Each structure stands twice: as C-alpha cells, then as structure tokens.
Amino acid sequence: MKTHRELQQLGLDNFTMSRFTGTSAYYRISRRHLLTDGTNHLAEKAACFWMMDAIASHLCEIGTEDWFVVVQVSVTEGRAVMIYEDGNDKEHARQEIPYTDFPLDSITLYACWDQENWVIMLPSEY
Secondary structure (H helix, E strand, O other), X not given: OOOHHHHHHHOOOHHHHHOOOOOOOOEEEEOOEEEOHHXXXXXXXXXXXXXXXXXXXXXXXXXXXXXXXXXXXXXXXXXXXEEEEOOOOXXXXXXXXXXXXXXXXXXXXXXXXXXXXXXXXXXXXX
C-alpha cells in the first residue's frame, strides 16, 4: 500500500477525496453506466478503470430492482475482494481479484439507478 504522502501526491488521500460533493459532469463508461467527478478522479489517479468496469458488469447482473448498491473493495497483500450489497447487509455478489496494485487498503462506492443509467459515485457525492 502507498504511504499517506504518496496518496496525497496522487490526490487519493482522505482530504482530497472527501472534497468531492455532488458532481459537475458525468463520464460515460458504457451505454448504461456513468462515473461522477469523484469516481472518474479515482479511476484516473489510481489507474482503476478495471474496477469501474467490474462494477458496471455486476450492476447489469444485479438489475434495477434494488436501485441502490454499495460496493466495498478491500485490498490485502495485492489481492482484492469486491462485495456488492444493498446497503442493509444483503449481499448481491462477491468478486475476488487475484492481483491488483490498487493503492488504497479499501474504498466504498455507491451506485444508484436513475431510471436510465447506473451512476457510480463516492459516498461524499451521494
């Protein structure tokens, strides 16, 4: 994992990430999936567009019956686990990533269905 200083230089420290509130633009990553300013920043600075693609593919499988999904990503020793749940501890899916250089120990993201698209966002943008 990166040190606090390294995360700060990348713009991935808690202070910088918490400054994303709302969004001024949406970034389309597929026909039905959008990133906010914060998740686009995360994808660019942490080089983790793979994570956004994984989330998008699971959201397609989960469907829109639950319009809100919490994605918890935990990284240990270069391996990641992504858990998709409804926000009330009901797990929809789980994915193990055998190798990652994702620089954070963990991150939580939200995805909301807006009747046309899934919007993937940071919790501070909800």
